[in-house]
Amino acid sequence: MLxxxxxxxxxxxxxxxxxxxxxxxxxxxxxxxxKRSFRQTGTRAVENLNLRNIAxxxxxxxxxxxxxxxxxxxxxxxSFIYVSYRIVLEIKKNPIxxxxxxxxxxxxxxxxxxxxxxxxxxxxxxxxxxHSVVPSFPRTISLPSFTGPLDATEPVQPGTITTAAAPExxxxxxxxxxxxxxxxxxxxxxxxxxxxTADIAALQSALVKKVNPxxxxxxxxxxxxxxxxxxxxxxxxxxxxxxxSHNIPARTAFRVIPVRDTDFxxxxxxxxxxxxxxxxxxxxKGVDDEAFGEAMKQFRAVFNRGKVPKAKxxxxxxxxxxxxSIAFDGGKKxxxxxxxxxxxxxxxxxxLWLNYLAGKQVASExxxxxIVEGIMEFVERPVGTxxxxxxxxxx
Numbered sequence: 001m002l003x004x005x006x007x008x009x010x011x012x013x014x015x016x017x018x019x020x021x022x023x024x025x026x027x028x029x030x031x032x033x034x035k036r037s038f039r040q041t042g043t044r045a046v047e048n049l050n051l052r053n054i055a056x057x058x059x060x061x062x063x064x065x066x067x068x069x070x071x072x073x074x075x076x077x078x079s080f081i082y083v084s085y086r087i088v089l090e091i092k093k094n095p096i097x098x099x100x101x102x103x104x105x106x107x108x109x110x111x112x113x114x115x116x117x118x119x120x121x122x123x124x125x126x127x128x129x130x131h132s133v134v135p136s137f138p139r140t141i142s143l144p145s146f147t148g149p150l151d152a153t154e155p156v157q158p159g160t161i162t163t164a165a166a167p168e169x170x171x172x173x174x175x176x177x178x179x180x181x182x183x184x185x186x187x188x189x190x191x192x193x194x195x196x197t198a199d200i201a202a203l204q205s206a207l208v209k210k211v212n213p214x215x216x217x218x219x220x221x222x223x224x225x226x227x228x229x230x231x232x233x234x235x236x237x238x239x240x241x242x243x244x245s246h247n248i249p250a251r252t253a254f255r256v257i258p259v260r261d262t263d264f265x266x267x268x269x270x271x272x273x274x275x276x277x278x279x280x281x282x283x284x285k286g287v288d289d290e291a292f293g294e295a296m297k298q299f300r301a302v303f304n305r306g307k308v309p310k311a312k313x314x315x316x317x318x319x320x321x322x323x324x325s326i327a328f329d330g331g332k333k334x335x336x337x338x339x340x341x342x343x344x345x346x347x348x349x350x351x352l353w354l355n356y357l358a359g360k361q362v363a364s365e366x367x368x369x370x371i372v373e374g375i376m377e378f379v380e381r382p383v384g385t386x387x388x389x390x391x392x393x394x395x
Contacts, residue, residue: 116128125140129178129190133259141170141253169198176193190259192367204381211226241354244322245284250319253318254316260310264304264306264307281354302341312329314327315329322347322350327339
C-alpha cells in the first residue's frame with residue numbers, strides 16, 4: 001500500500017519556554033484602529049439615550065399635569081357652588097330689599113353700621129336680627145297707653161291680666177341685639193329698644209345740646225364725641241340716668257323675644273338681679289327706702305306665672321312718668337298681647353333700662369352698640385326731622 005505523502009511528516013516543533021537565563025518579554029498585538037460610526041453600540045452616551053424612557057416620562061408628566069388641572073377645576077366649581085349656597089341661605093335669612101326708601105333715616109346703605117330696612121311678604125318694614133329663631137323685628141310697633149288706668153279710680157293690680165284698649169302710639173326701633181349667657185354664649189332672647197316716634201325730637205334736642213348748645217344737628221367730629229361718651233361705661237350710665245330721670249325720651253319700650261322655651265321665673269330672676277345691680281347707681285333719693293322694696297315685691301308678683309314659649313313677645317314699656325308696664329303676647333289662643341302688671345315706682349324701670357343702655361356690664365353688648373348707632377342716626381339730622389320722616393312710612 002502506498003502511504004499518504006503527508007503520513008511521514010512530523011508535526012512542527014512547538015516553541016518551548018525560554019531558558020531561565022533569558023528574560024521573558026511580551027509583545028501585545030496592537031489594537032485595531034477605531035472607526036467613527038453613528039451605528040456604533042455599547043458606548044455610554046448611547047446607553048443613556050433611551051427613547052422609550054423619555055417618551056414614558058413625558059407621557060407621565062402630561063398625564064399628572066392634566067389630573068392636577070382637572071382637580072383644580074373641580075375644586076373651583078365645588079367652592080363656587082358652596083359659596084353660592086351659603087349666600088342664598090344668608091339672603092333668605094336676612095333678605096335685602098333693593099327698593100328701600102332712600103329718604104328713610106334708618107336705611108341709608110351708604111352709611112356705616114346702618115340698619116337694613118326690608119319688607120316682609122305683607123309689605124311691612126322689618127329689621128333683620130341675624131338669629132334664625134327670631135329672624136326679624138318690626139321697624140315700628142303700636143302700643144297702647146298701658147299705664148292709663150293708674151290715674152283712674154281703679155288702678156291695675158299687679159299680677160292680674162288686663163286687656164289694654166287705650167289708643168295706641170307708634171314706636172320706632174332704635175337698636176336690637178341678642179342676650180347671651182355663659183362663656184360659650186348661649187342665646188337667651190333677642191331684645192329691641194323702641195322710642196315713641198313723637199318723642200324722638202326731645203331726645204335729639206337733649207343730646208345735640210349736650211354736645212353743642214347752639215347746634216341743631218351734629219357734625220362728624222361731634223357725633224364721634226357723643227358716641228364715645230355713650231359707649232363709655234361711666235359717662236354713658238351718667239348720661240342715660242340724667243335723661244331718664246327727666247323722662248327723656250318720655251315713652252320707651254323694650255321688646256323681648258326668647259329664642260328658646262323658658263318661664264317667667266327665669267326671666268324675673270335676670271331682671272331682678274339687674275335692678276339690684278344698677279339700683280345703687282341711680283341718682284336721686286336712692287333705693288334703700290321702703291317704697292322701693294314694695295315696688296320690687298310688685299315687680300316679682302307680675303312674673304309669678306308659668307311658661308314662656310320661644311318666639312313669644314314680652315313688652316317692657318316705660319311711660320312719661322316712669323311707670324313700668326309689662327305685657328305678654330302668648331298667641332291667638334291666649335288672646336294676643338295683654339297687660340300682666342304695672343309697677344309705678346320709676347326707679348324700677350330706670351334701673352332696668354340702664355341694664356341695657358349703659359354701664360360696664362350690660363345685658364346685651366350687641367344691643368347696646370346697636371342702640372348707640374341708632375342714636376347717631378338721629379343726631380346727625382336736624383331736630384324734629386326724624387319723626388316727620390318716619391311717621392309717613394308707618395303701615
